[in-house]
Amino acid sequence: MIQRDRLVQHLLDLIRIDSPSRREGKVALRLKKDLEAMGAEVTFDRAGEKIGGNTGNLIAHFRGSGNSASAFLLSAHMDTVQPGEGIKPWIDGDAIRTDGTTVLGGDDKSGIAIVCEAIRSLQEDKFPYGDLEVVFTICEEDGLQGAKNLDISLLKSRFGLVFDSDAAGILFTKAPASDRMEFTVHGLEAHAGMFPERGLNAIQIASEGIANMRLGRLDDETTANIGFIRGGLAPNIVAKQVFIKAEARSHSYEKLSAQTNHMRKCLQDAIAKHSVVIDGNTHTPRLEEKVWRDYERIHIEDDSPIVQLVLKAAQNLGQNIDTRKMGGGCDASALNQRGFQVANLGTGMHDIHTVNEWLDIPEMCRTVSIVEEILKLHGKG
Numbered sequence: 128m129i130q131r132d133r134l135v136q137h138l139l140d141l142i143r144i145d146s147p148s149r150r151e152g153k154v155a156l157r158l159k160k161d162l163e164a165m166g167a168e169v170t171f172d173r174a175g176e177k178i179g180g181n182t183g184n185l186i187a188h189f190r191g192s193g194n195s196a197s198a199f200l201l202s203a204h205m206d207t208v209q210p211g212e213g214i215k216p217w218i219d220g221d222a223i224r225t226d227g228t229t230v231l232g233g234d235d236k237s238g239i240a241i242v243c244e245a246i247r248s249l250q251e252d253k254f255p256y257g258d259l260e261v262v263f264t265i266c267e268e269d270g271l272q273g274a275k276n277l278d279i280s281l282l283k284s285r286f287g288l289v290f291d292s293d294a295a296g297i298l299f300t301k302a303p304a305s306d307r308m309e310f311t312v313h314g315l316e317a318h319a320g321m322f323p324e325r326g327l328n329a330i331q332i333a334s335e336g337i338a339n340m341r342l343g344r345l346d347d348e349t350t351a352n353i354g355f356i357r358g359g360l361a362p363n364i365v366a367k368q369v370f371i372k373a374e375a376r377s378h379s380y381e382k383l384s385a386q387t388n389h390m391r392k393c394l395q396d397a398i399a400k401h402s403v404v405i406d407g408n409t410h411t412p413r414l415e416e417k418v419w420r421d422y423e424r425i426h427i428e429d430d431s432p433i434v435q436l437v438l439k440a441a442q443n444l445g446q447n448i449d450t451r452k453m454g455g456g457c458d459a460s461a462l463n464q465r466g467f468q469v470a471n472l473g474t475g476m477h478d479i480h481t482v483n484e485w486l487d488i489p490e491m492c493r494t495v496s497i498v499e500e501i502l503k504l505h506g507k508g
């Protein structure tokens with residue numbers, strides 16, 4: 128039986144253990160104990176050493192008793208965003224809330240608690256289940272670093288679910304690919320009052336480029352943003368340098384590369400318009416570009432085995448699950464890129480990444496019941 132009180136208590140315990148990105152060690156140790164008490168064999172990979180964290184990804188193996196040949200992956204992330212230390216959760220009827228000074232960390236501790244409760248309930252009811260692999264990752268919130276560095280040689284499973292999105296009853300099967308960009312516009316410094324004609328103002332040049340960019344929501348599958356800018360030294364110095372961080376996302380690779388190239392070209396064009404002649408020598412500004420693919424897209428068809436399994440489980444329980452595309456990346460993006468087929472099932476978290484974050488307890492319970500049913504079906508082979 129799914130025990131609501133046990134689910135809530137476990138969640139409160141986990142929320143009270145601080146676990147910002149790269150400092151998930153304490154919550155990882157607690158979860159190791161919990162999972163071992165449930166009969167799992169728990170190991171950690173070495174991802175933490177690679178990214179400067181105090182623990183690796185937690186990997187727990189449950190030996191199944193069912194007939195299924197393949198192992199099933201259940202994953203959520205242990206780290207939380209800031210402000211997320213000293214969290215004081217409290218229960219408000221069917222909701223779990225914060226005191227308004229921190230996030231709740233239901234992103235993604237709700238996912239962890241749901242996975243644990245589903246397995247506990249299955250075990251108590253003595254339902255046969257297949258081999259299960261539970262992966263609780265580190266550093267999702269800072270570039271999916273845990274999942275990107277996950278030692279997949281420690282895993283047999285290649286298909287399963289990540290629990291890391293808000294709406295319960297929604298299965299996210301599509302997510303955009305994302306490009307990240309860093310630009311440095313190099314101008315030429317000069318005294319702003321005495322010799323401005325001997326300078327090239329990097330702030331002005333960068334502004335011209337940015338002003339020409341298409342940004343924001345570009346169509347139903349593409350977005351772009353300038354998210355960070357820094358430059359110049361003082362009002363009386365023609366600005367020598369501007370540093371810009373930007374991103375673009377799209378569910379279409381074609382549109383993504385078009386958008387990334389568009390943003391680069393806007394800055395290149397702005398730079399090409401400027402030059403200055405000093406003592407007979409022509410000086411031109413320069414653009415330094417760093418562009419990389421942050422993560423690949425997720426594109427799981429509705430007739431794929433993982434989607435069909437989730438839909439069948441929901442149907443058995445008389446519940447409704449819709450597949451949908453999401454606007455952001457998560458561990459599932461990194462895992463799909465690495466050869467897994469993993470969709471993202473909503474947990475019942477709300478207003479995430481804000482101090483108003485809250486969890487809907489009935490939604491979490493519903494998600495647990497679906498997960499339990501999925502694992503029963505998987506165990507039948």
Ligand SMILES: [Zn+2]
Pocket residue numbers: 204234235267291
């Ligand atoms: Zn998350």
